[in-house]
Amino acid sequence: KAGVTQTPRYLIKTRGQQVTLSCSPISGHRSVSWYQQTPGQGLQFLFEYFSETQRNKGNFPGRFSGRQFSNSRSEMNVSTLELGDSALYLCASSTSGGYNEQFFGPGTRLTVL
Amino acid sequence: GDSVTQMEGPVTLSEEAFLTINCTYTATGYPSLFWYVQYPGEGLQLLLKATKADDKGSNKGFEATYRKETTSFHLEKGSVQVSDSAVYFCALSRGNEKLTFGTGTRLTIIP
Numbered sequence: 658k659a660g661v662t663q664t665p666r667y668l669i670k671t672r673g674q675q676v677t678l679s680c681s682p683i684s685g686h687r688s689v690s691w692y693q694q695t696p697g698q699g700l701q702f703l704f705e706y707f708s709e710t711q712r713n714k715g716n717f718p719g720r721f722s723g724r725q726f727s728n729s730r731s732e733m734n735v736s737t738l739e740l741g742d743s744a745l746y747l748c749a750s751s752t753s754g755g756y757n758e759q760f761f762g763p764g765t766r767l768t769v770l
Numbered sequence: 771g772d773s774v775t776q777m778e779g780p781v782t783l784s785e786e787a788f789l790t791i792n793c794t795y796t797a798t799g800y801p802s803l804f805w806y807v808q809y810p811g812e813g814l815q816l817l818l819k820a821t822k823a824d825d826k827g828s829n830k831g832f833e834a835t836y837r838k839e840t841t842s843f844h845l846e847k848g849s850v851q852v853s854d855s856a857v858y859f860c861a862l863s864r865g866n867e868k869l870t871f872g873t874g875t876r877l878t879i880i881p
Contacts, residue, residue, distance in 0.1 A: 661813070690868070700859065700871040713868050747813055749869075759869065761806075761813035 659683065661750050661762035669768045675736040678765045682729050682750030688712075689731040690759060691723060694745040703746075706731055707753075735767075743769045772797040776860050776872030783850055783879055791845040791875050793834075793860035801862040803827075803836055803843040804869070808857045817845075817858070852879045 662681045670676050682689050690713075691703040702715040706725035723733040729750075735742055745766050749759040777792040795801065802821045806814040818827030823838035832847045843860060860872040 692869075699873045700869075702868045702870070705868065715868070749814075758816050758819070761815070763811070763813045 661748055661760050663746075663748050663762040663765050665765060666763065667766045667768075669770065670738050671770050672738055672740060674738050675734065676738060676767060677732055677734045678746055678748075678767070680731045680733075680748030680750075680762060682731070682748075683760055686750035686752055686760070687729055688751045688753060689725055689729065690749045690751075691731070691733050692747045692749065693717075694747055694764070695743075700747070703733065738769045740769050743767060772801070772862060772864065772870045774860050774862055774870055774872035777875055779874070780876040780878060783877070785852055785879055785881050786849045787879075789845070789847040789850045789854075789877070791858055791860075791877070793843045793845065793872060795841050795843065795860075795862050797862055797864060797870075799864055800838075801864045803834070804861045804863070805832070805834055805843070805845050806859040806861060806871075808859065808874070810856075814859065850877075850879050852881055855879045 664679045688707045690705040692700050694700045704723050705713040709725045720736045725731045745764045747764045748762045751759045773796045775794050804819045805817040807817045808814050818829040820827040820836035826835045834843050834845045855878050857874045857876050859874045861869045863869050
């Protein structure tokens, strides 16, 4: 069974630009969560989608948004990039939520110059 | 709010040494507790989990016991190997898909 895939793996943008990251969950998984990992703040929860609906949201500004498609693939978008948005963005999928194991992708490394 | 406090790293041990990484948590109700491991250049992998008090999670020689009385979930391994070198994260979830992570502990095993 293929794992969680994220594209692109690396991205370089400049301040003020916007970026879209993609996540394809494991086949059959309907929940997709996004996390931001930085050296200073560690791993922080961004949001979670289940069956195309945002079910949970972390404490990030509105510049961070996401969506989920009918095939469970998910995208997250960051508008008006700031230097502090440089991070590893991790996507995780699970079958239906709750205490089910979350499977993580390798992440997208975003660098904002 | 929920929080997880992990032992500060980095931790350096010799091969075959005993490992303990401390983890304590603050949360309402009865969270599930997890240990994740991150190898260089990779995402996180679930190492073990426990969903109720006194449960012991175990995998690949690693163990952790859910202690509600001390709100702890310490990770242990009796004999570490070079291949165990990675960053270890303690985390909790209250069943709503959001994982709250500790800061991570970098472990280096020297031959």
